Amino acid sequence: DVKVTQSSRYLVKRTGEKVFLECVQDMDHENMFWYRQDPGLGLRLIYFSYDVKMKEKGDIPEGYSVSREKKERFSLILESASTNQTSMYLCATKPTAGLAETYEQYFGPGTRLTVT
């Protein structure tokens, strides 16, 4: 079974703090993703990484950065947390597609971040 873990289930931070959210997977998947999920807005992709040290911006990268120094670990960084970054943050992993089909994403349990 794929196991995706996130460093915290709940986190409360103050405005202006630097926040690190960490995701670790144990299935040797090449691709890792960070989403945020807000009521009525669905899952929105922040960043994804398809290899170590490689990253691509998603739909809403502003105010975030990422780091992938090892294949199994993908970190999301809020450089200076703001109240509008209060949200559920979900990490996901996915193996690279074969020729015939693609594969589903596997999600971590999520981190509910509150910025006060």
Place this chain on the structure above:
Amino acid sequence: QKEVEQNSGPLSVPEGAIASLNCTYSDRGSQSFFWYRQYSGKSPELIMSIYSNGDKEDGRFTAQLNKASQYVSLLIRDSQPSDSATYLCAVTPYSSASKIIFGSGTRLSIRP
């Protein structure tokens, strides 16, 4: 136009009936389609994947794909209260096989 569109609901279905969830997508070249279930406060979990036109059945769940109409649906037979959740439709776009685009989800409520 959103890349993946779903009716947000809520969709209310009596226990034991068939629940029908629908999704349309804009990228005609999309190849892979997924249905995820998400309980409140939890992360999404995959329940069905479908890659070719037609029906795919797994227990009480049937996924239906019509690429010509750019339409994918999920049928849940003999609906149970435990099926009450938000259902997310997801599509792999032709432009990037590494990514998955999610719809905003349909909230399903099974009433006793």
